[in-house]
Amino acid sequence: MTSVALRAVPLPLREQADIRDRWLTQRLLDVLPGLMDRAGIDLWLVIGREYNEDPVLASLLPATWLSARRRTILALHRSDDGVTPVAASRYPVGQFLPAWSPDDAPGLSPERSQWSAVRRFVEQADPRRIGIDVSEAFALADGLSHTEHRLLTEALGPWADRLVPAEDLAVGWLETRLPEEIAALHTLNRLTHDVVAEAFSPAVVTPGTTTALDVAWWIRQRFADLGVDPWFQPSVTLQRAGRPLTGDRLPSVAFDAVVERGDLLHCDVGLSSLGLRTDVQRNAYVLGRGETAAPEGLRAALRAGNRLQDLTVAALIPGRTGNQVLAAARAAAAREGVDGDVYSHPIGVHGHGAGPAIGQWDAQDGVAGAGDYPVHVDTAYALELAVRHPVPEWGGQRVRMALEQGIALTADGVEYLDARQTELILI
Missing domain, CATH: 3.40.350.10 (Creatinase/prolidase N-terminal domain)
Structure with missing residues (x-):
């Protein structure tokens, strides 16, 4: 519509x-x-x-x-x-x-x-x-x-x-979307992205004072003030130089830690409106004193995440099962040396919607049952994935750049709902 x-x-x-x-x-x-x-x-x-x-x-x-x-x-x-x-x-x-x-x-x-x-x-x-x-x-x-x-x-x-x-x-x-519903999902994703941009700004984040948990609750309150509901509790996590990942996946910085200059922030948020859902993950960098840009290593990590998005979208072909899409995307990533995981899912009436499971974070070889369901057109997905990438400016420490972006698959191909993140948000 x-x-x-x-x-x-x-x-x-x-x-x-x-x-x-x-x-x-x-x-x-x-x-x-x-x-x-x-x-x-x-x-x-x-x-x-x-x-x-x-x-x-x-x-x-x-x-x-x-x-x-x-x-x-x-x-x-x-x-x-x-x-x-x-x-x-x-x-x-x-x-x-x-x-x-x-x-x-x-x-x-x-x-x-x-x-x-x-x-x-x-x-x-x-x-x-x-x-x-x-x-x-x-x-x-x-x-x-x-x-x-x-x-x-x-x-x-x-x-x-x-x-x-x-x-x-x-x-x-449950998975099939009308053209008007896809148009509405563009608008809902734009609203989600706008709230994230506001949350990852000096209006909300004061380095040395604001905690990651403060930002998560600010996002939830902002949704309430706007008259929309979250379908899950927003989360905000930190990665920091000198604090390597735990088990290659989990941030080692506490969920309620104070945000400091030089931190990499990540959020996972989703709203409900018009009987539809969004599911979004975005990343921000808190500038150090005198900095005007994020370290190149972090920007390279985001580019690697974007590349894994490209490879997964290219594999999302109607008629393939979710497991076949997963295998094709991971094989393409391996050929290009991209170290990442794919765990995308349908979205629409429900956040983790009905339809083909395209991996899970703990099931990268395929998902029994839901992964065997085929991809159809006129459907929407949360393109969810993550890459691990070394950051030279952090002494070679690897960061986990996790991204989640709404997409729609129609007879014309894949379209991003609103727009995907290609640059780190700077605070």
């Missing part, structure tokens, strides 16, 4: 709700039919109880529903006319057609009456394959609770033989 991309965020809550509901309508019309065909599922049942929701459920509910209401059962039926969204719920569910009311069967308890309505709908639809959200590989596609699964199978009787895991459908639904 171009207007969202060009306007400041966050938008007023009412306008956000209107946008989210419009996106849902478009997704049900334009995205879901193809995903159901790809997964070979004729009827998708998404079921959750209040405060024990299926993770998929929130992506299907009206924006004004902040949770399920009692037991909410959504049925999405694929037919020649598209997808018919139906709800067996005590309360109206937005644009879903009502399929049940507690008054429909006075002689039955509301629970039995509700499940009977689901059975009737299944009989009328006569689906060949009924998808339910059970998955070993993806937590986000494993939202059907044990109790709901038992009650569903009991209610369906012989129709329960047609139940199949909806893993591919649930993941596809």
Whole structure:
């Protein structure tokens, strides 16, 4: 949505709700039919109880529903006319057609009456394959609770033989982004980058006084003041000459240490707005007295990180699995002598989103299950990785330059959401 991309965020809550509901309508019309065909599922049942929701459920509910209401059962039926969204719920569910009311069967308890309505709908639809959200590989596609699964199978009787895991459908639904959503992600990432730039500035950081923890809490407070939520607690860490990394990965400077001149600062932050998430890592250098630039060794480390980004983006080819992308990126990095790790992930409705895992920091040879899922177009990722690089000005001490940047993959290729970091922020 171009207007969202060009306007400041966050938008007023009412306008956000209107946008989210419009996106849902478009997704049900334009995205879901193809995903159901790809997964070979004729009827998708998404079921959750209040405060024990299926993770998929929130992506299907009206924006004004902040949770399920009692037991909410959504049925999405694929037919020649598209997808018919139906709800067996005590309360109206937005644009879903009502399929049940507690008054429909006075002689039955509301629970039995509700499940009977689901059975009737299944009989009328006569689906060949009924998808339910059970998955070993993806937590986000494993939202059907044990109790709901038992009650569903009991209610369906012989129709329960047609139940199949909806893993591919649930993941596809969660990972696929509309062009308007990608445009909004550009704006949300720009806001995230702006907050980081403000945090890594003399307005916030006073060398010798401000701690890394102070900066992390400033970022969280800034999000709150702007009217957006973090989806995780921001973190700020330090690297310093004479304080080598612990185990080649962890900074040896305490998380609440006072920032000093000559320090390398790193942050990891992410916000939530419009039902979408960002996940960003950036780096800054605190100038020493008389310095006007960061040491060349630190700038070279950032260039190495950018190169690993280039190699990973080049490997991100639709149809490849996450493990294949990881292997290709790491092989290319090895050929060029780049010492780094790749651990990128989908992002969108959830921060660590559904879709192919492209490594994990502790799994550089591949990720079982989620790493075997293929890359699709119209998806978004947090391009997350790190390099280790010697800094001559620090006596050859190696630093870990960690970067995380939003990207979108469309039929036209990969685009950076807002812009990636290519220069250290100077304080």
